[in-house]
Amino acid sequence: MEQKGPSRVTFYVWQLPVRLFHWINALCIVLLIITGYLIGNPVALQNSQEAHMGHWFGTVRLIHFAAAYVFLFAWIYRIIYAFMGNQYARWTNYLPLSQKQWDEFKDVIAIDIFMMVEERKIHSPGHNSVACLSYLFLGLASVFQIASGFGLLAPMSEWWIADLFTWIVPMMDGDTNVRFWHHLMMWFFVIFTMVHVYIVAFHDYVEARGTTSSMIGGWKFVEEKDLQK
Amino acid sequence: MANRIVVDPVTRIEGHLRIEAEVKDGKIVEAYSSGTMVRGLEIILKGRDPRDAWAITERVCGVCTTVHALASIRAVEDALKIKIPPSAELVRNLMFCAQYMQDHVVHFYHLHALDWVDVVSALSANPAETSKIARSISPWPKSSPKYFGAIQDRVKKFVASGQLGIFSNAYWGHPAYKLPPEINLLGVAHYLEALEWQKEIVKIHAIFGGKNPHPNYVVGGMPCSINIEEVNSINIERLSHVKSLLQEAKTFVEQVYIPDVLAVAPYYTDWAAIGGGLSNYLSFGDLPTNGYNDPLSFKFPRGIILDRNLNEVVEFDVNKVEEYIARSWYTYGTGDNKGKHPWEGETNLNYTGPQPPYEFLNVEGKYSWLKTPRWDGKPMEVGPLARMLVGYVSGREEFQEVVNGALAKLNVPATVLFSTLGRTAARALETQLVSNWSFEFFDQLMANIKNGETRMFNNEKWDPTTWPATAKGVGLTEAPRGALSHYINIKNQRIDNYQLVVPSTWNASPKDPQGQRSAYEEALVGTPVANIEQPLEIIRTIHSFDPCLACAVHLYDENGSYVHQLNTF
């Protein structure tokens, strides 16, 4: 007997530029965390090499700085796209300014975090408003990392881009404080990544809407009956 | 009716000192010594990593730099029972010696000499005569008539320019200046030479500690590594540099400093009877030759002399130290008239002096930011004179040799030591001793290196997780100005309490509740003042102590935490 599953609506949620940004950003964050942690806590390598023969720590720093530039441009690109992309990519999603967003916020907390309600209706096939808020924080944290990081790099950089951020060092009372907060903020990204990956897996597991694959192909699949009219 | 005179600021010292004195019939009948600046470093130290304390306390004083760092690391090492490697001890000793030689020479020429040497009188000197005198007292090569003539010309032009700069408005021409113009010229020449030389000897600090003022130390040893096969380390080039600096220093001390002191002294023999002051002397001793825990091995012995009794050295007991605040701008919860051991130090800042601008302090009440330390209830003088006396009475031959030699040269009895002049002479004589010892330390260091004993740092207790939950320690040393002690109380890897009892607290403090004067005040009483508008005599005696007020003024825990008895001493 031929079985028929529930009928699903297919949404093209994540346009290519959004997906591209996501993966570039993800790669940068992973690289920046690993190299950043190493810069803060260099491993003790036992070798008898002369200094002029090795450059591994310099390479670690080079990767960090290169990734930082990519990270910066990726964000600029994404912000521009926030004014050009489809409804799911729009900047309005990321600023919790409407009552609608806060209603959704409450629903999502109840459904996904505390799991008190077995509600399957969704407000939108794009990001839910809790996710949007977390991306807002990610964005703000990224702005801080970019400013503090390039502020620290500026005296060693010949390029005007790093010089754009020299103001942050006196504002934060010296390099040490900037480094400290730059380093501490790294842990925000670590924790964000953990939670983000878990929540995506959770949604996929519980809701069967193709959340994970959507960031590759762009498609999400929602059961008709789950859609809020 | 006595005249009150005020000297504020007392210049050519470290820090901010004010002296008020009452003069009657040309003599001081009462004196008040006041420290007029506080910084509150002990409060700031609380809660910090004990391994950092040396750097903060080193900044207590930039003149006697290094000594607070040394006292601090010793206090922490004492608390945590860290033994430092023998070569690290030797390097510390070498830095100690360099500090003494630099500090004493600078004190004599740049802080003290202008009390005895009249710069203006040097203008009328005959350079040829000066040359003759110079050659008769020392083989120092810079002694030609032409050389002194050039110096005199330089001073003449300087004076003629009408801008006297640092020499303006001093007591030139005061009748208490007794030196002939020729010796005054010699003094001026050596003032300039000493200024150039003093920046050389401290290169020893730069070699081992990276810089001077305020070189670096580390709890558990010294940060500089010795590796004679490496250019990035203390190697033979660095060590040879140290050796040649020590040799230059020895030459300068023996051929300039000591002969100058002995040449000037005969003109001021009246000052061998003035400014004696207290009759108790305290020295913690220093320069260990067998580790800091063996005070008997110290080059400067530890001990106390009471009532100028030159037959007995009394043992120092740290438990008998108490600090009073009856006349200091603090309050004690248990009443202002009772003393407190530094480990139980409880103090609240409480300024009760006149609101500035003021003309006189209220000397009937509290009048200083300095506390008043007492040992067994007795006021103590600390400093070079105390060290030399303790060494002399302890029967150390080296001490007896230099002291007796100088006394014989000047043809005076030992009792002249108890005076303004004695203090100044003792400083010079101990510089000679320190210079001699520096070579012993250097040779021993070289021998150690030859034998492969190059360890500089004990890593065992570096990690704070290896420390006990609570620990207490004391670090004793001899600053150039006298006995210096730091007391630390460590709790949960942090400083729970930190106290400093420093040389100028002993010497410059106000009266205790019994009305006993401390060293400065006692030494001033009886001093003649020829012209109350120009109290040269006051600053002579005060300078003979080499005041260092930034060290002396500090404040304690505002909340008055209780510190237990020390059990590691």
Added chain:
Amino acid sequence: MEERQTFWDKMQEKGYTRRDFLKFCAWIGAASGLQASSIGSLVHAMETKPRPPVLWFHFQECTCCSESFVRSSHPIVADVVLDHISLDYTETLQAAAGHQAEEARRHTMEKYKGQYLMLVEGSIPTAANGVYCCIGGHTALDIVKEAAAGAAAIVAWGNCAYAGCVQGAKPNPTQATPIRDIIKGKPIVNVPGCPPIPEVMAGTIVHYLAFGRLPQLDSQGRPKAFYSRRVHDTCYRRPNYDAGLFVETFDDENARKGYCLYKVGCRGPVTYNACAVTKWNEATSFPIQSGHGCIGCSEAGNWDNAPLYEHLPGVLGYTSETDADTVGMVAAGITTAALGVHALTANARKRKQIRKQIEESPGGK
């Protein structure tokens, strides 16, 4: 009024030749980073400028700046004090004491109003109406304000005058305040360090004398010539850093080879100073060369960036027990636990929903 002598007059009197004089000018020019084409104007300045009056004030300090100043080897301090400037007030060196000293100061302040150079060593306590530092019966606060009013320019020596140094560290019980926070509307040159390098101090003065203007300053009011580079970026041990060769603890094998001190807390990467280039005590050494990391003594707030032997400060202040990574790891641990709890709960509470979905799906059952 008596004529004030020029540098050139002084040098002639001291028996220097014109050639010596020009060499001296060239040296100062080089030391101050002047281009060769400008040496001519410098020579002219030295020939015509009289000795400017200078007042050196001491407040909450330890005198290490004065001590450092007298360690200068080029020019040596005797030449500065006798020939280059007229140092009319300095508690550390001046012959006069008490009211005569104060009189000398007042005399200069009146006679050379608007012309004298004011050098300040130490911070100003502002708590309790300033009674924590009094000189001659006046508070430091009053003295500094009065003297600054008539000064041509102010040089703030050392970390005390620049940022409060040790007494300004938390909790700053006397409210030790830097000069730049008290005096506004006057040119202030900050020369930080504890103490500043001797030749940097002398160089700052000589720059002012030679060119008749203050050196170029950075955003923190420090002479660019000495404070625009990090110690780290000019350090001779830098190749070890890039090669990842680090001292792990004092006097270990790596320390004996002169590896980078980054892991024992060197503040070189966050400190702007000339230590690694100009070095100390006639270029004898500098802290890193002698095996101890830079402690960042020329940076504002360096004493609160404790502990010294970690290159990042502790989170709960001053000790290594809680650094940023400890906090991060604890937070990450808590997050992991929370996610674990969430995952388990999800399997329990969303079980029905998941089962239903599986059943509904064609391949499900």
